[in-house]
Amino acid sequence: xxxxxxxxxxxxxxxxxxxxxxxxxxxxxxxxxxxxxxxxxxxxxxxxxxxxxxxxxxxxxxxxxxxxxxxxxxxxxxxxxxxxxxxxxxxxxxxxxxxxxxxxxxxxxxxxx
Amino acid sequence: xxxxxxxxxxxxxxxxxxxxxxxxxxxxxxxxxxxxxxxxxxxxxxxxxxxxxxxxxxxxxxxxxxxxxxxxxxxxxxxxxxxxxxxxxxxxxxxxxxxxxxxxxxxxxxxx
Numbered sequence: 138x139x140x141x142x143x144x145x146x147x148x149x150x151x152x153x154x155x156x157x158x159x160x161x162x163x164x165x166x167x168x169x170x171x172x173x174x175x176x177x178x179x180x181x182x183x184x185x186x187x188x189x190x191x192x193x194x195x196x197x198x199x200x201x202x203x204x205x206x207x208x209x210x211x212x213x214x215x216x217x218x219x220x221x222x223x224x225x226x227x228x229x230x231x232x233x234x235x236x237x238x239x240x241x242x243x244x245x246x247x248x249x250x
Numbered sequence: 251x252x253x254x255x256x257x258x259x260x261x262x263x264x265x266x267x268x269x270x271x272x273x274x275x276x277x278x279x280x281x282x283x284x285x286x287x288x289x290x291x292x293x294x295x296x297x298x299x300x301x302x303x304x305x306x307x308x309x310x311x312x313x314x315x316x317x318x319x320x321x322x323x324x325x326x327x328x329x330x331x332x333x334x335x336x337x338x339x340x341x342x343x344x345x346x347x348x349x350x351x352x353x354x355x356x357x358x359x360x361x362x
Contacts, residue, residue: 141292179355180355181340225292237298237308240292
């Protein structure tokens with residue numbers, strides 16, 4: 138079993154839809170949870186960073202962490218064609234600069250105009 | 251210059267050859283990590299360098315090695331290339347006060 142599981146998609150939605158992206162994990166030591174967006178032929182770009190359980194909102198993006206269920210989510214409201222990319226969840230047991238990130242496989246999202 | 255820059259952007263090598271990939275970290279970042287991303291997969295941690303010392307290593311064989319220089323730039327060396335080494339190699343830099351990494355655009359290595 139992989140430490141982090143993520144539905145690879147692809148996920149296709151119409152413009153303006155609410156998108157829900159999810160990851161599950163097995164390592165209870167994970168405390169730091171991140172979502173990265175990766176456009177084709179580019180490196181991952183950090184979208185959201187959450188410590189422990191709870192919600193965090195940034196504009197159209199909301200990240201949720203449920204440590205009791207080992208489940209994290211990213212919601213995108215009013216999705217735009219420019220949101221079309223691969224979304225990667227990542228997590229680590231320790232924070233700061235010297236953490237090792239464990240990534241999911243990524244979910245490919247296409248937002249249709 | 252801001253951001254993480256990697257060179258070259260693309261590379262084709264023959265099985266058994268050696269390759270060196272280079273990374274310039276973002277200004278002010280003293281930690282560099284390298285990740286391998288196979289097609290359709292998430293990045294996998296190779297190793298990390300902090301103050302020119304290896305500071306953690308993933309499940310990669312010794313033929314994957316690295317260096318960090320005093321200016322915090324870094325190199326990834328891979329010896330005896332195998333077909334399965336074909337992937338996007340990502341460099342990421344971070345500082346002690348930041349969460350998460352800043353990734354470069356990667357070097358796409360093809361081994362034939």
